[in-house]
Amino acid sequence: MIIRDKLYIDGQWVAAQGQEKHPVVNPATEEIIAMVPASGEQDVDDAVRAARAAFTEWGNTSVAQRAAWLKKLAEGLQARSEELAATITAELGMPLKFSQRIQSALPIANMEFYAGLSEDFAEERIGNSLVVREPVGVVACITPWNYPLHQIVAKVAPALLAGCTVVLKPSEETPLNAFLLAEVVAEAGLPAGVFNLISGSGKSAGESLAGHAGVDMISFTGSTRAGKRVSELAAATVKRVALELGGKSAALLLDDADLAAVIKATLNSCFINSGQTCNAMTRLIVPEDLYDQVTALAVAGAATFTVGDPAEGKAKLGPLVSARQQQRVREYIAKGVEEGAMLLCGGVELPCGLDKGFYVQPTIFGRVTPEMTIAREEIFGPVLSILCYRNEDEAVDMANDNDYGLAAAVWSGDDQKALTMARRLRAGQVEVNGGPYNLLAPFGGYKQSGNGRELGRYGLEEFLEVKSIQLPK
Ligand code: NAD
Numbered sequence: 001m002i003i004r005d006k007l008y009i010d011g012q013w014v015a016a017q018g019q020e021k022h023p024v025v026n027p028a029t030e031e032i033i034a035m036v037p038a039s040g041e042q043d044v045d046d047a048v049r050a051a052r053a054a055f056t057e058w059g060n061t062s063v064a065q066r067a068a069w070l071k072k073l074a075e076g077l078q079a080r081s082e083e084l085a086a087t088i089t090a091e092l093g094m095p096l097k098f099s100q101r102i103q104s105a106l107p108i109a110n111m112e113f114y115a116g117l118s119e120d121f122a123e124e125r126i127g128n129s130l131v132v133r134e135p136v137g138v139v140a141c142i143t144p145w146n147y148p149l150h151q152i153v154a155k156v157a158p159a160l161l162a163g164c165t166v167v168l169k170p171s172e173e174t175p176l177n178a179f180l181l182a183e184v185v186a187e188a189g190l191p192a193g194v195f196n197l198i199s200g201s202g203k204s205a206g207e208s209l210a211g212h213a214g215v216d217m218i219s220f221t222g223s224t225r226a227g228k229r230v231s232e233l234a235a236a237t238v239k240r241v242a243l244e245l246g247g248k249s250a251a252l253l254l255d256d257a258d259l260a261a262v263i264k265a266t267l268n269s270c271f272i273n274s275g276q277t278c279n280a281m282t283r284l285i286v287p288e289d290l291y292d293q294v295t296a297l298a299v300a301g302a303a304t305f306t307v308g309d310p311a312e313g314k315a316k317l318g319p320l321v322s323a324r325q326q327q328r329v330r331e332y333i334a335k336g337v338e339e340g341a342m343l344l345c346g347g348v349e350l351p352c353g354l355d356k357g358f359y360v361q362p363t364i365f366g367r368v369t370p371e372m373t374i375a376r377e378e379i380f381g382p383v384l385s386i387l388c389y390r391n392e393d394e395a396v397d398m399a400n401d402n403d404y405g406l407a408a409a410v411w412s413g414d415d416q417k418a419l420t421m422a423r424r425l426r427a428g429q430v431e432v433n434g435g436p437y438n439l440l441a442p443f444g445g446y447k448q449s450g451n452g453r454e455l456g457r458y459g460l461e462e463f464l465e466v467k468s469i470q471l472p473k
Pocket residue numbers: 142143144145146147151169170171172200201202203205206207210221222223224225226227229230244245246247277278378380406444445449450
């Protein structure tokens with residue numbers, strides 16, 4: 001078992017002040033694989049003070065110097081990419097081959113992207129004013145477990161490039177990859193206090209950090225429930241808050257679309273990472289006339305998503321992250337049945353041949369109606385809801401009829417028509433005919449999916465203040 005008893009604060013590994021520890025469980029074996037510190041208020045305070053003390057100097061280095069540091073971090077992560085993938089598979093449960101492709105390769109590519117943005121931030125003249133952009137200050141980064149390192153790098157890399165200093169609190173479910181990142185930071189020799197790592201629960205370490213008066217900004221990714229609480233805590237000192245929250249994304253299938261392509265892409269989106277993806281297409285909205293064809297293809301497709309041990313080569317889906325998450329998803333499945341949706345495949349039982357691990361079968365519901373709980377709430381498990389529409393206006397209304405607005409997809413034989421529909425959807429990111437994920441394009445939500453944007457240049461803007469300097473005429 002891995003025992004971590006130190007936090008990374010002010011450029012050093014220091015013993016956590018509190019004695020309490022948090023277990024990290026492998027969701028495939030249900031065994032405790034590590035213990036990490038449950039940081040207390042004193043640890044949080046030490047980390048914020050270190051970040052504050054480091055801010056002035058770091059904020060005054062040139063963008064090119066900071067970019068050069070990020071390049072070192074990218075190289076450090078690259079050198080440990082296999083270890084990162086294996087660690088994330090052990091703590092999260094995503095099959096190793098996908099962890100290698102997504103969980104470690106994606107954040108490394110993102111770190112490299114920000115390392116490549118080495119030019120100074122553009123300044124602008126408006127009349128007699130010079131408009132300049134400066135770092136916000138000390139940033140608290142609070143991150144979830146589903147794409148853990150990706151979500152960390154999507155905050156830490158642009159924050160550091162902007163000239164901010166950082167206190168990171170990763171999810172208590174998957175903290176081990178963040179400890180590896182801190183090792184990379186230490187090995188690179190980043191100036192003391194620029195990056196600090198604390199660990200622990202949301203209720204304790206997370207709330208202390210979000211409420212700390214020494215923090216200027218909170219960059220949060222997680223559930224809408226916790227995002228609301230973080231915003232309340234931030235309000236006391238009017239911190240800037242960037243929120244990346246939940247989703248209930250809809251894929252809209254128009255009657256001239258290539259059905260096989262739609263089903264393949266939608267199942268992948270909905271089931272990958274066992275459905276624990278914030279922008280997963282969890283609602284498939286189809287013309288009434290095509291319902292039978294769609295459901296037949298979807299059920300056949302679901303059977304190809306083999307569930308099993310994430311450390312082995314065969315499985316496409318591993319377990320969910322925790323017993324709590326498994327229970328939550330089972331309750332949603334039971335609710336779907338209770339409210340009258342048609343269970344087409346999957347269900348609450350463990351997949352065949354598995355008697356332990358927090359697994360859930362890929363599950364599809366047909367005849368789902370917009371008011372059902374499974375059509376409205378984020379399940380965060382491998383559960384697809386298929387809804388029917390009679391005309392395209394109704395389809396758009398159905399897609400938009402949700403508290404969330406993170407992502408959507410439109411499928412049509414006519415790209416132009418699909419684009420017109422995409423413009424009508426109230427979501428921060430819309431795929432047209434399978435347009436692939438773009439790491440440089442802004443990512444973020446409308447409505448209760450959050451505010452602010454991550455990734456690319458838009459992601460950097462979040463960490464910059466704008467100053468007007470009025471010059472004499
Ligand atoms: P969560 O909200 O439980 O936890 C996220 C992080 O917030 C963790 O580090 C947790 O410790 C911390 N936290 C929890 N309560 C807190 C509080 N009261 N104060 C301060 N910090 C607190 O979410 P999760 O279960 O880890 O992640 C799943 C959720 O994240 C889903 O809703 C998913 O849609 C969302 N998510 C969104 C995006 C996005 O980019 N929009 C990406 C990934 C995940």
